[in-house]
Amino acid sequence: MSEALDPEPAAPEPPQAEIFTLAVDAMGGDRAPEVVVNGIGIAAERHPEAKFLLVGDEARLLPLLLANKRARAACTVLHAPDTITGDCKPTAALRQRQASMRLAIDAVAEGRAQGVVSAGNTGALLALSKVVLKTLPGIDRPAMAAIMPSARGDVVMLDLGANVACDSRNLVEFALLGDMFARTVLGLTAPTIGLLNVGSEELKGDDRVRRAAEILRRSHIGNQFYGFVEGHDIPGGTTDVVVTDGFTGNVALKTGEGALKLATDLLRQIFSSSLSAKLGYLLAKPGLDQMKLWLDPRRYNGAVMLGLNGVVVKSHGGTDAEGFAHATDVAIDMVVHRFNDRIREGLGRLGEAMTEQYPLAAVR
Amino acid sequence: MSEALDPEPAAPEPPQAEIFTLAVDAMGGDRAPEVVVNGIGIAAERHPEAKFLLVGDEARLLPLLLANKRARAACTVLHAPDTITGDCKPTAALRQRQASMRLAIDAVAEGRAQGVVSAGNTGALLALSKVVLKTLPGIDRPAMAAIMPSARGDVVMLDLGANVACDSRNLVEFALLGDMFARTVLGLTAPTIGLLNVGSEELKGDDRVRRAAEILRRSHIGNQFYGFVEGHDIPGGTTDVVVTDGFTGNVALKTGEGALKLATDLLRQIFSSSLSAKLGYLLAKPGLDQMKLWLDPRRYNGAVMLGLNGVVVKSHGGTDAEGFAHATDVAIDMVVHRFNDRIREGLGRLGEAMTEQYPLAAVR
Numbered sequence: 174m175s176e177a178l179d180p181e182p183a184a185p186e187p188p189q190a191e192i193f194t195l196a197v198d199a200m201g202g203d204r205a206p207e208v209v210v211n212g213i214g215i216a217a218e219r220h221p222e223a224k225f226l227l228v229g230d231e232a233r234l235l236p237l238l239l240a241n242k243r244a245r246a247a248c249t250v251l252h253a254p255d256t257i258t259g260d261c262k263p264t265a266a267l268r269q270r271q272a273s274m275r276l277a278i279d280a281v282a283e284g285r286a287q288g289v290v291s292a293g294n295t296g297a298l299l300a301l302s303k304v305v306l307k308t309l310p311g312i313d314r315p316a317m318a319a320i321m322p323s324a325r326g327d328v329v330m331l332d333l334g335a336n337v338a339c340d341s342r343n344l345v346e347f348a349l350l351g352d353m354f355a356r357t358v359l360g361l362t363a364p365t366i367g368l369l370n371v372g373s374e375e376l377k378g379d380d381r382v383r384r385a386a387e388i389l390r391r392s393h394i395g396n397q398f399y400g401f402v403e404g405h406d407i408p409g410g411t412t413d414v415v416v417t418d419g420f421t422g423n424v425a426l427k428t429g430e431g432a433l434k435l436a437t438d439l440l441r442q443i444f445s446s447s448l449s450a451k452l453g454y455l456l457a458k459p460g461l462d463q464m465k466l467w468l469d470p471r472r473y474n475g476a477v478m479l480g481l482n483g484v485v486v487k488s489h490g491g492t493d494a495e496g497f498a499h500a501t502d503v504a505i506d507m508v509v510h511r512f513n514d515r516i517r518e519g520l521g522r523l524g525e526a527m528t529e530q531y532p533l534a535a536v537r
Numbered sequence: 538m539s540e541a542l543d544p545e546p547a548a549p550e551p552p553q554a555e556i557f558t559l560a561v562d563a564m565g566g567d568r569a570p571e572v573v574v575n576g577i578g579i580a581a582e583r584h585p586e587a588k589f590l591l592v593g594d595e596a597r598l599l600p601l602l603l604a605n606k607r608a609r610a611a612c613t614v615l616h617a618p619d620t621i622t623g624d625c626k627p628t629a630a631l632r633q634r635q636a637s638m639r640l641a642i643d644a645v646a647e648g649r650a651q652g653v654v655s656a657g658n659t660g661a662l663l664a665l666s667k668v669v670l671k672t673l674p675g676i677d678r679p680a681m682a683a684i685m686p687s688a689r690g691d692v693v694m695l696d697l698g699a700n701v702a703c704d705s706r707n708l709v710e711f712a713l714l715g716d717m718f719a720r721t722v723l724g725l726t727a728p729t730i731g732l733l734n735v736g737s738e739e740l741k742g743d744d745r746v747r748r749a750a751e752i753l754r755r756s757h758i759g760n761q762f763y764g765f766v767e768g769h770d771i772p773g774g775t776t777d778v779v780v781t782d783g784f785t786g787n788v789a790l791k792t793g794e795g796a797l798k799l800a801t802d803l804l805r806q807i808f809s810s811s812l813s814a815k816l817g818y819l820l821a822k823p824g825l826d827q828m829k830l831w832l833d834p835r836r837y838n839g840a841v842m843l844g845l846n847g848v849v850v851k852s853h854g855g856t857d858a859e860g861f862a863h864a865t866d867v868a869i870d871m872v873v874h875r876f877n878d879r880i881r882e883g884l885g886r887l888g889e890a891m892t893e894q895y896p897l898a899a900v901r
Contacts, residue, residue, distance in 0.1 A: 324799050334735050337743050371698045371787040379701050404791025408799040421788050423735040427768025428789045429796040435688050435772040436800035443824030450824055456817030460807030
């Protein structure tokens with residue numbers, strides 16, 4: 174749908190994988206634009222094929238770029254006079270047409286960039302992306318997805334808060350989006366998919382969730398559908414993808430992160446509590462350092478808005494340059510692997526399955 | 538309401554704190570009745586003032602009691618010919634009038650016991666408790682509560698799955714029940730209370746939750762009401778009580794437990810990975826053992842069904858004797874501290890606040 178806005182109708186669609194540009198909202202996040210510029214410096218080194226359209230206050234960006242050679246070589250600056258603040262409501266954000274976040278998303282809509290990364294206001298990013306980029310044909314609502322550590326490797330979870338309330342159809346769409354995301358970002362060939370529910374013993378479950386399960390079982394990803402999973406299955410890694418509504422997903426993600434932080438904080442206390450414990454730490458250091466690295470929240474930074482006509486990645490606002498670079502990596506992965514083209518194919522097949530067995534009206 | 542069923546109308550209500558009896562479903566749980574009898578042995582040692590009405594298959598119980606002197610001295614056996622299995626549906630459970638779980642709950646309704654503990658089928662326990670004991674006057678639906686570890690001490694969370702969908706009024710009642718529970722079981726004088734929500738930055742939140750917050754702010758526990766909390770605030774210990782609906786609470790509890798298990802499993806691997814790491818473990822052992830003890834799921838065993846005319850505690854079905862004894866401790870705490878009398882007082886005060894400012898019809 175963004176093609177309609179394209180001022181250069183001759184521009185080829187999709188772009189070649191070898192050359193691509195990411196639009197970056199330079200002004201979003203707690204320590205912007207410093208963290209953003211330094212993050213791009215790190216990402217540029219890892220991805221020499223990537224170009225960056227850095228959108229923000231030119232007067233603040235130029236000195237930072239002068240000090241960072243790698244970022245400077247990979248960036249083009251687009252001046253944006255305004256910034257969307259963290260407490261700005263989505264409706265107010267929509268009116269700020271000269272804000273860095275808006276101009277960065279416009280660049281994707283107009284084909285000047287293939288994806289956008291922002292560490293700014295999540296609600297505004299979601300609202301602007303929906304309005305400017307539109308959702309993919311067949312997708313009702315976009316979802317936020319991210320990666321979490323588990324006992325059996327990384328797990329994709331969605332939705333993480335874009336949709337507080339969801340119906341069966343939304344959950345089915347999230348499963349499809351999650352499937353493609355796991356293939357693209359985790360490199361899996363047939364990711365297993367679980368639908369989050371409460372223990373079947375305790376409760377009858379939830380109509381919405383049971384209907385979504387029924388549709389998924391009969392869809393073209395039916396053989397990847399594991400069935401219901403519970404909270405402990407997320408860190409347990411029972412499935413590669415965990416699908417849920419935005420309220421539950423947001424709470425589960427943050428509870429899991431918080432519990433891991435509790436454990437690592439306890440360990441830090443223990444290993445500094447005595448001379449003997451400090452020595453113990455040194456002896457077990459290789460393993461403990463690996464654990465720390467593996468659970469490092471920066472490694473999981475980069476929540477993706479899935480289901481839009483364009484790649485949109487949200488970085489945590491409080492992250493550092495390394496974390497921002499990781500969010501940039503996620504966006505690059507999705508662009509290089511033509512995530513949205515693959516989603517379009519998958520949606521076509523899901524559409525057939527739904528129309529055959531479940532007329533849309535009955536599903537909702 | 539249970540008094541109507543009481544065959545001895547002369548029995549004094551409430552019973553004296555010094556003498557009390559707990560009814561125990563001897564046949565519930567994965568390794569019943571062995572774990573139950575041995576659990577009672579441990580609890581009886583800690584609480585010499587407690588008597589137990591052990592309900593189950595006499596032929597299986599008597600040999601176990603013969604082998605456990607402490608349990609034998611504290612128990613009276615009540616034979617129950619039937620057992621409610623783990624896969625039994627609540628509606629089917631209601632028809633099994635001679636099942637151990639049913640007879641144990643009947644004993645509470647008839648005043649022969651002041652509380653009941655079962656490691657059996659949760660759905661059946663909830664359904665039977667609702668039908669036999671009834672909810673307290675003013676309580677719409679009972680809630681399941683449990684205790685979780687956090688960075689700032691134990692946190693009470695509810696609902697954990699008794700109610701998949703909740704309205705504002707339910708959430709307000711849960712807050713009141715959670716407040717009393719934290720006072721009783723954690724011994725706090727003015728526990729702080731948080732209402733679980735998604736990040737206010739990301740989303741508008743949820744009508745239901747915002748309305749509940751408004752009522753709580755104006756209620757007699759308004760000064761204890763912290764406002765909204767997010768997932769990470771549970772393990773972070775931001776508030777003493779966390780209130781949410783049964784779907785979210787169940788997922789959050791299990792995700793948090795799963796994440797802590799992931800961390801402790803990783804540590805176990807690390808400390809057995811090399812000779813040097815094993816030595817490191819020995820040097821840090823005092824602290825690590827303390828952490829293990831503190832995070833031990835058995836220490837958090839015993840989910841309580843709050844809001845009923847009687848104390849009902851659900852033990853995890855897969856726990857061992859130590860875990861079952863802990864669930865028994867929770868029930869004893871609630872009986873000794875006259876939990877339900879205090880809830881009745883609190884409900885009276887909440888009722889006044891609601892009628893003044895929010896007619897009930899408007900709240901729902």
